[in-house]
Amino acid sequence: MPTPLPETAVPHTRGRTLDHAAAVYDILAPVMTLGQEGRYRALAIRLLNLRGSECVLDVGCGTGILTRQLAERLSGADACAVGLDAAPKMIKVAQRHARGLPHLRFDVGVAETLTYGDASFDCAVSTFFFHHIDADLKRRSLEELRRVLKPGGKLIIVDVDVPSNWFGRLCAWSGYWLFKQEEIRENICGELRRALADTPFREVTRVAHYSGYVTVFQVVK
Numbered sequence: 001m002p003t004p005l006p007e008t009a010v011p012h013t014r015g016r017t018l019d020h021a022a023a024v025y026d027i028l029a030p031v032m033t034l035g036q037e038g039r040y041r042a043l044a045i046r047l048l049n050l051r052g053s054e055c056v057l058d059v060g061c062g063t064g065i066l067t068r069q070l071a072e073r074l075s076g077a078d079a080c081a082v083g084l085d086a087a088p089k090m091i092k093v094a095q096r097h098a099r100g101l102p103h104l105r106f107d108v109g110v111a112e113t114l115t116y117g118d119a120s121f122d123c124a125v126s127t128f129f130f131h132h133i134d135a136d137l138k139r140r141s142l143e144e145l146r147r148v149l150k151p152g153g154k155l156i157i158v159d160v161d162v163p164s165n166w167f168g169r170l171c172a173w174s175g176y177w178l179f180k181q182e183e184i185r186e187n188i189c190g191e192l193r194r195a196l197a198d199t200p201f202r203e204v205t206r207v208a209h210y211s212g213y214v215t216v217f218q219v220v221k
């Protein structure tokens, strides 16, 4: 299993971390995603198409529900699902949920400076993380994800994107006004798409689009 640096060495991040919301995140998240989060997770898992022996990284894992679901699909001796989040309190909740499940680990860390070795993961996933980091960090995090992925490794990203209809515009801009979060506006204005296009991945495909503002990207190194 790829090992991280000790928690004391985790650098500060400009990303919007959610320590303050860790205790209530699992109650609030379904409201924020209009009850669709289970659907997004199911699609991400289907697209990753795990055979059971992989090492998979969940970046900005929050309370780690998806990371746990990934670990449940692993069986190989060296298989691992690693959830990484910059908020130590989120990681504490995730570890509580983990209940000793094998092949599962949670690390405190920042996506823009991953402490794992080159090509140490078969695949990676990120749900609703990229609207928590600014344009520069989006690019640095994508570079880092590309570095830690094996050649041909797949990355699935589910996030706020350019709205495609009036309902999507309403939801996405409401999120921006509610949280006063510039990083959401950047995603609405296409910054995540541009950052993906600028990172030398072999392939970037938009495979699904939900509620007029959430896009699922499939990316191959």
Ligand SMILES: C[S@@+](CC[C@H](N)C(=O)[O-])C[C@H]1O[C@@H](n2cnc3c(N)ncnc32)[C@H](O)[C@@H]1O
Residues within 6 Å of the ligand: 013, 014, 015, 016, 017, 018, 019, 029, 059, 060, 061, 062, 063, 064, 084, 085, 086, 087, 090, 109, 110, 111, 112, 126, 127, 128, 129, 132, 133
């Ligand atoms: C909206 S939550 C998404 C959690 C989970 N993936 C989900 O879909 O429910 C975004 C998470 O990103 C984390 N985060 C913010 N900046 C980060 C960074 N630079 N590196 C890693 N995680 C970060 C926050 O602490 C938060 O837990």
